[in-house]
Amino acid sequence: MKLKSKFLLFTLPMVFIPLFMVGSLSYLYLKETIERFSISQLDSSLLQVSSDATSRLDNASSNARLISQIERLKPNVVDQDVVITTPSNGEYSYSLMEIIKSYPGYSEISVFNEQGAMVESVSEVFKNYQHQTALIEEMVDNRLEHHEDVWVSEHNKKTYYLVAHGIKQQDEQNQYIKNRAETIGYLLISVDLSFLNELISVGVERHGIDFYLCDAKGVVISSPSADISGLTQNNTPPPAINLKEIIASRSTSINRYSISDIEYFGGYKRLTQNLYLVGVVTEEKMLLSSSTFKTYLLWFLLAILLLSVVLIRAQVNAIITYPIDMLRRMVRKFKEGEYDHDSEALGTDELKWLADDVKSLSLGLAESSDTVKNLAYYDSLTGLPNRITFDINLAKALNHCERANAVLGLLFIDLDKFKEANDLYGHQAGDDLLKEVAKRLESCLRSADLVSRKIESTAEWAGDMVVRLGGDEFTIILTDIEQAHQASMVAQRVVDVISHPFNIADTEISIGASIGIAMYPVDGTTADRLVKSADLAMYEAKQKGRNNYKFFTKALNEAVAKRLEIEALLRLAIQNEQFFLVFQPKVRLKDGVVVGVEALVRWQHPESGILLPEQFMGVAEDSNMAIDIGRIVLNMVCQQLKQWGQEDKADVKISINISSLQLMHNGLVEDLKNATARYGVKTSNIEIELDERALLDNERGCIDLLSQFKFLGVESSLDNFGAGTLSLDYIRKFPIKQVKFDKKYADTLNDNVEEKAILNSLLELAKALSYDVVIEGVETQAQLFSILQMPCDYAQGYYFSEPVSAEDLKFNYVIPSMRGNHL
DSSP: OOOOHHHHHHHHHHHHHHHHHHHHHHHHHHHHHHHHHHHHHHHHHHHHHHHHHHHHHHHHHHHHHHHHTTGGGGGHHOOOOOOOOSSEEEEEEEEHHHOOOOOOOTOOOOOOOSSSOEEEESSSSOOOOHOOOOOOHHHHHTTOOOEEEEEEEETOOOOEEEEEEEEEEEEEEGSSSSTEEEEEEEEEEETTHHHHHHHHHHHHHOOOEEEEETTTOEEEEOHHHHHTTTTTTTTTOTTTHHHHHHHOOOSSSOOOEEETTTTEEEEEEEEEETTEEEEEEEHHHHSSSSSHHHHHHHHHHHHHHHHHHHHHHIIIIIIIHHHHHHHHHHHHHHHHOOOOOOOOOGSSSSSHHHHHHHEEEEHHHHHHHHHHHHHHHHHHHTTBBBBBHHHHEEEEEEEHHHTTTEEEEEEEEEEHHHHHHHEEEEHHHHHHHHHHHHHHHHHHOTOOOOOOOOSSSSOOOOOOOOOOOEEEEEEEEEEEEESSSHHHHHHHHHHHHHOOOOEETEEEEOEEEEEEEEETTTSSSSSSHHHHHHHHHHHHHHHHHHHSSSEEHHHHHHHHHHHHHHHHHHHHHHHOOEEEEEEEEEEEEETTTTEEEEEEEEEEETEEEEEOGTTHHHHHHTTTTHHHHHHHHHHHHHHHHHHHHHHOOEEEOOEOOOOHHHHHOTTTHHHHHHHHHHHHHOOGEEEEEEHHHHHHHHTHHEEEHHHHHHHTOOEEEEEESSSSSSSSHTTTTSSEEEEOHHHHHHHHHTTHHHHHHHHHHHHHHHTTTTEEEEEEOSSSSHHHHHHHSSOOEEEESSTTOSSSSSSTOOOOOOOOOOTOOOO
16 A cells, blocks of 8 residues: 555544544533532632631620620619610710720620610611610510621611620629629620622632522521622522522532522531521533633634644654655664654554664663663662762862852761661662652752752753762752851751651651761862761761751861771770670569679770770760670670579579660571570570660560560560650550669659659559569668568669679678668
8 A cells, every 4th residue: 555545544533533532522521520610619618608707706706795794884884774776975985996996897886784775886887776776675575695696787788797795793792602693784796797798709700609698497688699799689599599408408518409400509508506608509600600611612622623733744744745754864863873763653664664673773772871871870779869970060069169159068968777777677678768768858959959960061060969879878969058057957858858757668667867067168178078077077966866967067076086986996895805794783672682683784995994885885886886795795694694503593694785776686586596505594594674765766676576585585674664754554565574663763762752652653553564673773771671661572773782793793682671760
């Protein structure tokens, strides 16, 4: 078949069939869409108007109650004996004027005496007060304390909401008797409901919605829609619309109604007890008044017209005129290194097959080129620029800032707790976590920033960017900033978004971000100096609690140098086993027998002497050396247990303090098994002590790990209970055998009776929950005597012994008798 013959074969079905199908479906879809849109607008308009109106009317009702209690109104009401029909500019009209000025929506505030006669009124609207007087007389006749009504003024044809409340005078002789007060008058407030016109104007003008104010029987009081449109409809809806049926439905949603072949949608909202706002829109008006429908229809016709022209022209050009010429141009551009060409215009004959082969070859080469470029300059996991890109663009940025005399900010970001999460949940979860972190970091840049730009061949700087340096380290380069606080704002956004939990594989993972900020040219004029300064500031942020940011200061050089020195010495200490243990006994109070000891690690520093854990464990945890120190402690504990077993002290247990970092380490259980097997000791002779932070950092993982310990016969203790915020009820979910009460409880036992009662109650509760209880920090005999009167199993503290070596440890203590004690 010749190319010219293909024209008619393709043109007829491609033009007429799609036009017919698309036209029909589009019309039906647009009609349904407009109907849903109008119903939504009716519902939202009713909700917005009723919410605002109800708020204002309730406010007026509340104000009537409050104003009626003003004391300066009461003597004037009682003193007025003259019955008047119009306001007389009474002696306290100035007070009422002050009140009405505070509420511009109020048209009138009037005061009546107890017989229902008007005493004073402030109004610039009404000339006749017969309706107000009749309302008060109804209250007098029916002994009503509060009354509300809606009234259409014959004077200005406006609708008003009237609320009246009784003015009470307390019986001075019985002023302490509840509800002993008499009504001495009435206060009435008139609220102009014209504000409804403004509230419903959008619904009336744009969406063709009719609104009516009516009572519970559907009787129309007024129609704000008629006021807005300027029509005089006598406040009456069309005969085919039954407002009573809409109210009687008691439905809170918009419903469809049909009367005499006329369909309409209606809904209502109750404003007061007998006042309803009804909204109605007919299906006919829905289509006629909807500018959206007209716009969609116009665009639809225009799109069909343009589509027909484009299709016919494209067929002529693609099938008849250009196929051979396009193939020639494709081959020529391929030779010039341009690979992305469209072969669809060549049709389906042999020319198109040949063009496809050429295109496949060219695209293969282009993809290979892009892949090589991406691997070289972008991180394969997150898609962010990598270190090579970072070095190139940082150099460009510094050159730009030097020429423009501008300021540059460099943020060095390290993720907190990422390694623990990676170890706990697996490498795949860790990779997914890094991808989500990259997305959040991109969202933190300023609105004008360009994120992850491709490498430009030009020497000019391409804009701000997020970079992944490797592992869990990222950087953000900010250029053309005027002050340092702009960098701190970006850093704070990073801290906030990274602190929000991540949902990875249906698991909630919480991490943080420590950020160091260095500014060009203050903190460095070269790329290496700037990166080093930001890195030092980042370590300072980790030292100050993590999940925050710090600016580089010169003082950091010395602090970080000291920290790096401790890290280096710690590594040598681990290699040379410069650690040793001391033990503090845990004494059973009923007989003074030492049933266990707490192992406390010490570092024999080559220059500074003996260092306590608080002097080096922080650095050890930040550098992950706490895990290695934990293994050393575990092996020394097992070695000591083996020695005591040979000395017939096999019943003594040793407790080991475990940090949250060690709990995150997947190999902790295996380390315990290996150490006990190496020295041939029972796992039941080892106890694990955790603090509250360890439980809170990883609740699910902690429960699983403690359950594994329990299966091996290793009991767990909660250390320093009461130092934090955990309750006994919370720790019940953990498989913990023993609760060690913090030293602060022992410190309060000397003279404070209330603190003794609190501690006694906590101990009783812990015993009721089947926990063994230990009180730490016992230092005096008076404290011990107080504890002996409580349900406590064990005690620990300097009264018995400070931490000592295994050779100096005693295994029996005499518990003093309480006879003769006057505590």
